[in-house]
Amino acid sequence: RWHISENNLPPGSQVLFREPGLWAKYRWQASLITGVILIQGVLISGLLDERRRRRVAEVEFRQRLAELARLNRHSAFSExxxxxxxxxxxxxxxxxxxxxxxxxxxxxxxxxxxxxxxxxxxxxxxxxxxxxxxxxxxxxxxxTPFEVRDVDLNDTIREVIRFVAALAHGRDIELRHATTSASLHVKGDPIQLQQVILNLIINAMDAISEAETKKREIRVITNISGASAEIIVSDTGPGIAADNLKDVFDPFFTTKPQGMGIGLAIVRTIVEAHRGRISAANHASGGAVFTVWLPIAHGRSNSA
Ligand SMILES: Nc1ncnc2c1ncn2[C@@H]1O[C@H](COP(=O)(O)OP(=O)(O)OP(=O)(O)O)[C@@H](O)[C@H]1O
Ligand SMILES: [Mg+2]
Structure with a gap:
């Protein structure tokens, strides 16, 4: 209290009261703050680690998808x-x-x-x-690695139709492409997007060939639906059995003797990697309808 050092006290003095030290005074607060800082540190490093792991997983996922997609392209092209x-x-x-x-x-x-x-x-x-x-x-x-570019979906569809035109003609199937917009821009990998359409058209051709129906037609229609580009691929085949509708996107689900059952699984994975959605349904008049929605790239779409 009088700020006299203990060394200067006369010998024999007895110290009855000693001012408590900082540590003794604030021990609880200090421990609490240290604890909080430690916990925060652990949490932050945990989050950073999680982020890094997620990024590595994402890169690996994209690589695996590109590899699987390439295999599927090879099998589509043999057809x-x-x-x-x-x-x-x-x-x-x-x-x-x-x-x-x-x-x-x-x-x-x-x-x-x-x-x-x-x-x-x-x-x-x-x-x-x-x-x-x-x-x-x-x-x-x-x-090719996954790459993101500005893609005009109508161009993509035209390109795929050029590839399959002779095959469709050989199987006596009419392929139609109708669109309500001059261009339909999305951000994505042009080759993987071609593959989505290619798989849907090949499935439609398989369905029609199997059915021996009188009307043999595949329609590919593009639309703008809100903030999404919409691609509808419909056919005049027998449609999908009601029991199978929920399974068609599962890997290795197939009803074809020579099928691998990976076409639609890859289609869905590619669509989801582009932040899109896909659905499978049947027309009231028979035949399957697949609809794909992909987010439109900003400022590039032209309405009808
Ligand atoms: N347009 C369609 N009409 C009727 N059924 C369809 C149609 N598209 C897909 N399916 C059904 O969904 C199943 C899964 O299709 P998916 O493309 O994944 O595999 P796949 O065509 O059998 O084999 P692949 O791996 O060679 O593509 C098909 O076997 C078929 O039963
Ligand atoms: Mg298929």
Whole structure:
């Protein structure tokens, strides 16, 4: 109290009252604060660790999805060989005809070189057409990481329809694409989105082929529904048995003798990775209807 150091007290003095130290005075408060800081530290490092683990899991998930999707693309494309062969054969056949014609023209006594030049131009164009098919095929089958770009869904659908057109024609199935908007932009991986549509169309073709129905038609319709782009793929096949409706998206669920049952599981995984939704239903008039909703990319969509 008098601020006299204990060392300066005369010998024999007895200290009856000693001011308590800071620690003794605030022991409880100090322990409480230290405890709170410790708990907070543990919580924060736990949360950071959880975040890091979630990020690693997300990257792994995307890699696995890309790998699985590639496998599924390979199996889809083995089915599409006819279509692809047709797309490549057509330009090759006309290259041959044109080359033969040019040869004949050059053999004549006074060849019309202007016409030969035109024919050579045609040959060049056909060659580019064939290489373009191969380039697209390569890009579809190559190992690509998940990438996000601005994608116009109507372009994606047109591209897939080009691929399956000959196959559909061979199976006597009419493929129609109708849209209510000039462009329909979403953010996503263009190849995976193609795969969604490709799987839905191939399933529809399988269903129709199996059914032997009179009307053999697949419609792909795109719409804008609120903040979502909507893709509807419907067919005139037998539809999905009511008992199976809830199972069709499950991995390895199949009713086909040669089916793997992974097509729709991959479709749903891709759609969900794009923050979208998918549903399966049956038309009142028969036939299955698959609807996909994907969030529209801001500022890029044109309404009808
Ligand atoms: N358009 C459709 N009409 C009727 N049933 C369908 C249709 N699409 C899918 N299904 C049913 O859903 C099941 C699962 O489809 P999914 O695409 O996942 O596998 P899959 O076509 O059998 O085999 P794959 O792995 O080769 O695609 C099909 O076996 C079929 O029973
Ligand atoms: Mg399938």
């Amino acid at each position: 599409l060989t006819t279509s692809i062969a047709h797309e490549i054969n057509q330009p090759l056949a006309s290259i041959l005809t044109n080359a033969e014609t040019a040869e004949l023209m050059l053999k004549s006594s006074s060849p019309n070189l202007e016409e030969v030049k035109e024919i050579l131009g045609d040959i060049k164009r056909d060659d580019q057409r064939a290489s373009e098919v191969i380039r697209r095929l390569r890009s579809l089958l190559k190992k």
